[in-house]
Amino acid sequence: MVALGCKYLRICHLNNCATGVATQQDKLRKDHYIGTVEMAMNFFKFMAEETREWLARLGVRTLGELVGRVDLLKLLDGETEKQQQLDLSPIIYTDDYLATKPQLCSVAKNEPFDKGETAEAMVRKVLPAIEAKTGGEFEFRITNCDRSIGARISGEIAKRYGNQGMADKPIKLKLTGIAGQSFGVWNAGGLDMILEGDANDYVGKGMAGGKLVLRPPRNSSFKTNVTSIMGNTCLYGATGGKLFAAGTAGERCGVRNSGAHVVVEGAGDHCCEYMTGGVVTVLGPTGLNFGAGMTGGFAYVLDEANNFVDKYNHELVDIHRINTEALEAHRNHLRGVIEEFVRETESTWGQYLLANFDDMIRKFWLVKPKAAAISGLLNSFRKRGE
Amino acid sequence: MARLNNDFQFLDVGRQDPSKKDLDTRKHKFVEIYQPFAKEEVENQAHRCLECGNPYCEWKCPVHNFIPNWLKLISEGNIFEAAELSHQTNSLPEVCGRVCPQDRLCEGACTLNDGFGAVTIGNAEKYITDTAFAMGWKPDMSKVVWTNKKVAVIGAGPAGIGCADVLVRNGVKPVVFDKYPEIGGLLTFGIPEFKLEKSVMSRRRKIFEEMGVEFRLNTEVGKDITIEELLRDYDAVFMGMGTYTYMKGGFPGEELPGVYDALPFLVANVNRNLGFEKDPADFISVKGKKVVVLGGGDTAMDCNRTSIRQGAASVTCAYRRDEENMPGSKREVSNAKEEGVQFLYNRQPVAIVGSGKVEGVKVVTTKMGEPDAKGRRSAVVVEGSEEILPADVVLIAFGFRPSPQPWFATNGVKTNDWGGVIAPEKQEFKFQTSNPKVFAGGDMVRGSDLVVTAIWEGREAAEGILDYLQV
Numbered sequence: 048m049v050a051l052g053c054k055y056l057r058i059c060h061l062n063n064c065a066t067g068v069a070t071q072q073d074k075l076r077k078d079h080y081i082g083t084v085e086m087a088m089n090f091f092k093f094m095a096e097e098t099r100e101w102l103a104r105l106g107v108r109t110l111g112e113l114v115g116r117v118d119l120l121k122l123l124d125g126e127t128e129k130q131q132q133l134d135l136s137p138i139i140y141t142d143d144y145l146a147t148k149p150q151l152c153s154v155a156k157n158e159p160f161d162k163g164e165t166a167e168a169m170v171r172k173v174l175p176a177i178e179a180k181t182g183g184e185f186e187f188r189i190t191n192c193d194r195s196i197g198a199r200i201s202g203e204i205a206k207r208y209g210n211q212g213m214a215d216k217p218i219k220l221k222l223t224g225i226a227g228q229s230f231g232v233w234n235a236g237g238l239d240m241i242l243e244g245d246a247n248d249y250v251g252k253g254m255a256g257g258k259l260v261l262r263p264p265r266n267s268s269f270k271t272n273v274t275s276i277m278g279n280t281c282l283y284g285a286t287g288g289k290l291f292a293a294g295t296a297g298e299r300c301g302v303r304n305s306g307a308h309v310v311v312e313g314a315g316d317h318c319c320e321y322m323t324g325g326v327v328t329v330l331g332p333t334g335l336n337f338g339a340g341m342t343g344g345f346a347y348v349l350d351e352a353n354n355f356v357d358k359y360n361h362e363l364v365d366i367h368r369i370n371t372e373a374l375e376a377h378r379n380h381l382r383g384v385i386e387e388f389v390r391e392t393e394s395t396w397g398q399y400l401l402a403n404f405d406d407m408i409r410k411f412w413l414v415k416p417k418a419a420a421i422s423g424l425l426n427s428f429r430k431r432g433e
Numbered sequence: 434m435a436r437l438n439n440d441f442q443f444l445d446v447g448r449q450d451p452s453k454k455d456l457d458t459r460k461h462k463f464v465e466i467y468q469p470f471a472k473e474e475v476e477n478q479a480h481r482c483l484e485c486g487n488p489y490c491e492w493k494c495p496v497h498n499f500i501p502n503w504l505k506l507i508s509e510g511n512i513f514e515a516a517e518l519s520h521q522t523n524s525l526p527e528v529c530g531r532v533c534p535q536d537r538l539c540e541g542a543c544t545l546n547d548g549f550g551a552v553t554i555g556n557a558e559k560y561i562t563d564t565a566f567a568m569g570w571k572p573d574m575s576k577v578v579w580t581n582k583k584v585a586v587i588g589a590g591p592a593g594i595g596c597a598d599v600l601v602r603n604g605v606k607p608v609v610f611d612k613y614p615e616i617g618g619l620l621t622f623g624i625p626e627f628k629l630e631k632s633v634m635s636r637r638r639k640i641f642e643e644m645g646v647e648f649r650l651n652t653e654v655g656k657d658i659t660i661e662e663l664l665r666d667y668d669a670v671f672m673g674m675g676t677y678t679y680m681k682g683g684f685p686g687e688e689l690p691g692v693y694d695a696l697p698f699l700v701a702n703v704n705r706n707l708g709f710e711k712d713p714a715d716f717i718s719v720k721g722k723k724v725v726v727l728g729g730g731d732t733a734m735d736c737n738r739t740s741i742r743q744g745a746a747s748v749t750c751a752y753r754r755d756e757e758n759m760p761g762s763k764r765e766v767s768n769a770k771e772e773g774v775q776f777l778y779n780r781q782p783v784a785i786v787g788s789g790k791v792e793g794v795k796v797v798t799t800k801m802g803e804p805d806a807k808g809r810r811s812a813v814v815v816e817g818s819e820e821i822l823p824a825d826v827v828l829i830a831f832g833f834r835p836s837p838q839p840w841f842a843t844n845g846v847k848t849n850d851w852g853g854v855i856a857p858e859k860q861e862f863k864f865q866t867s868n869p870k871v872f873a874g875g876d877m878v879r880g881s882d883l884v885v886t887a888i889w890e891g892r893e894a895a896e897g898i899l900d901y902l903q904v
């Protein structure tokens with residue numbers, strides 16, 4: 048970060064970084080950020096170069112050859128009295144016996160239990176449609192032993208056409224069952240997955256595009272707005288795409304989200320933590336500490352019990368009613384969001400909200416970073432195409 | 434007023450210097466040109482500080498002031514705490530706030546100087562102490578335990594004052610000798626009132642005296658009292674005697690009537706203003722005259738602006754390099770321009786001409802030559818560029834060299850090849866000279882430099898003396 052202009056101000060948590068490195072403030076990012084990709088490249092190039100110079104001075108060719116070479120280390124006296132009292136000699140101790148022992152890990156790698164067979168089988172079926180760039184619809188059954196479902200396919204798409212390369216001709220997977228961890232991780236634009244069932248932690252982690260839809264099995268009698276449908280830490284670090292879940296999410300939903308749009312029917316603690324972009328819509332109660340460290344994007348929260356004020360973290364965000372004249376644009380936006388959610392999930396709760404929209408809208412909050420102006424919120428994501 | 438709490442103050446509120454007095458006053462009166470900050474202004478300005486994790490301002494400041502910390506105290510309205518903190522690192526904060534070249538020091542290094550406008554550190558520093566004094570604040574000496582040691586300090590300039598301040602706060606009695614009738618050294622007899630009004634130093638003198646510093650003024654060491662007496666009667670001696678040998682241009686005509694060295698001109702002016710003038714003939718008047726000032730540093734700027742105030746017909750400042758390379762504070766150069774000084778850059782004086790008295794200065798124009806083998810460029814004379822700048826008075830401000838006294842050598846105090854006293858900072862007892870009982874700092878050790886660096890050396894030398902005396 049120093050290579051990109053960071054001056055070590057240590058005010059990263061305040062969103063006012065004067066070098067534009069650690070802030071969502073538009074002006075600071077636009078006018079005061081000096082970093083370029085080349086600067087980071089140069090930094091790593093020089094670091095590697097310097098490492099090589101040191102290796103050459105030590106007379107070795109690789110870093111591996113240095114492991115265990117305590118004979119090359121010398122103890123310094125220590126600059127302060129306290130340092131001088133440290134006895135570091137055990138750290139660089141060796142003897143004839145130790146010298147006969149291997150210095151590098153010599154056991155075979157710890158192979159994962161999950162061989163990813165379902166994911167590989169899926170890739171085999173879908174690959175022709177990717178290579179021909181035609182898109183297409185496929186059906187699979189998955190179980191909770193199948194982790195990171197979708198990642199292999201996203202990888203094949205992104206490798207060939209880039210992150211959003213097949214967004215206009217998507218591969219559509221209709222899945223039934225229970226998804227293991229990291230369903231839809233790194234999802235690419237061009238992969239839509241509709242899961243009938245439920246999912247574990249990390250749904251949509253690092254997601255870049257495409258669409259993930261989660262809904263309960265047909266004929267199930269669950270009331271979606273009080274039943275969990277996915278686990279913790281969903282959308283961790285997501286940068287784009289959409290996630291519609293007809294059920295509630297666990298803790299930390301949307302943590303570090305910087306561009307994805309999500310609709311859920313309820314959320315646990317720490318929702319929108321460190322969020323810097325995107326839109327989170329919660330159609331029901333949330334847990335505590337909502338919006339901690341949130342410096343970008345915004346959220347809609349339905350607060351029927353009228354206690355959200357005690358739940359959100361007041362440090363960086365503020366909340367506003369949407370049923371006022373001034374927020375008409377947001378009211379329309381929210382209605383559109385719920386309509387899309389209902390189209391994708393057929394959620395009964397979503398339909399109820401639409402049917403009673405005029406009544407329910409009074410119970411929604413708009414949550415936004417204090418530093419962002421309300422007037423710019425909708426524009427900012429339209430501009431960035433989020 | 435509610436306490437300020439805006440992380441984006443540095444964006445929402447721009448840098449704002451205190452306003453200057455009107456030009457007419459500035460051109461005629463020997464008074465400071467800046468209005469004091471109002472309480473609300475200074476709080477709003479101080480609150481712009483980002484409290485950088487690695488405060489560049491503080492590293493750059495030669496005395497390493499706790500800048501972000503006292504800026505915070507100001508924005509919260511805690512003036513006494515700010516004054517206490519400010520005095521932990523600086524003996525004359527209200528002076529440094531006025532005369533430091535902040536654009537090259539603290540403010541130049543401020544993170545916000547990159548595209549936002551630096552925090553107004555200097556003016557905030559001045560505000561703290563001026564306001565605290567006005568509110569009756571005094572340095573807290575209640576916890577000082579007096580030792581039976583005493584130290585003679587030669588010179589009541591910034592270095593001597595810095596040294597005495599640290600000594601007295603550690604219970605060692607300083608007795609300060611100066612040949613002038615008032616304390617301050619160049620602060621009083623050098624730097625003109627439009628940068629630093631003399632009431633600042635007389636107020637300081639009272640404060641220091643109440644703290645237990647004794648001043649023996651009008652007393653020249655080597656004449657009115659000998660160094661041997663000081664060495665006999667005191668546990669240690671600190672020398673902060675400045676640099677008082679005037680550098681010459683080395684060109685013909687420097688001896689013509691109407692050519693003056695900068696310092697006598699400035700000091701005569703101060704003496705008249707302060708009533709210290711012994712003989713009216715000592716005063717050098719440039720009223721109604723065409724003045725040419727040679728040089729480009731702080732001293733040259735002060736000659737320029739003093740001449741304006743005396744009512745010179747014209748004031749021209751000729752400097753041998755370009756504006757970018759002027760050594761003095763940029764702020765003072767622009768103040769001089771505002772007040773009507775004409776600047777000529779890349780002019781090298783080659784002679785002062787006139788029959789029986791000055792009539793002009795012959796200069797040539799220089800430009801940067803082609804780089805040599807090592808890539809260095811030096812100035813070359815533009816052919817046929819000789820011209821004569823008409824002048825009735827020429828003021829020479831080429832700088833100062835040390836003035837080693839004969840009694841240095843006889844007491845084992847060694848000097849180096851340019852006359853500076855040898856007293857390195859990095860040794861067992863900081864700033865000790867080759868005579869173990871004698872310490873030295875400020876201009877006479879480092880060559881003429883700045884008020885704040887002289888204060889630093891005086892304070893550090895006091896630490897050396899305390900170690901030497903084992904207190």
Ligand SMILES: Cc1cc2nc3c(=O)[nH]c(=O)nc-3n(C[C@H](O)[C@H](O)[C@H](O)COP(=O)(O)OP(=O)(O)OC[C@H]3O[C@@H](n4cnc5c(N)ncnc54)[C@H](O)[C@@H]3O)c2cc1C
Pocket residue numbers: 532533534587588589590591592593610611612613617618619620623624625628652653654655673674675676696699731732735874875876877881882883884885887
């Ligand atoms: C015209 C001018 C303008 C300047 N402007 C600025 C400025 O804007 N900002 C800045 O930071 N710096 C400025 N400087 C530089 C600054 O004033 C000096 O660097 C600083 O004062 C040096 O402090 P000092 O204590 O070492 O010496 P001085 O201030 O020179 O003090 C030395 C003292 O020792 C006394 N003394 C000497 N010999 C004896 C003796 N034998 N017996 C008794 N007393 C003796 C002298 O009378 C004098 O009072 C300026 C200098 C000049 C000349």
Ligand code: SF4
Pocket residue numbers: 493494495496497498500523529530533535538539540554555558885
């Ligand atoms: S002493 Fe000088 S450099 Fe240091 S903070 Fe004050 S004005 Fe800036």
Ligand code: SF4
Pocket residue numbers: 481482483484485488489490491500501542543544545552554
């Ligand atoms: S460098 Fe500037 S912003 Fe940073 S701490 Fe110093 S005064 Fe404040």
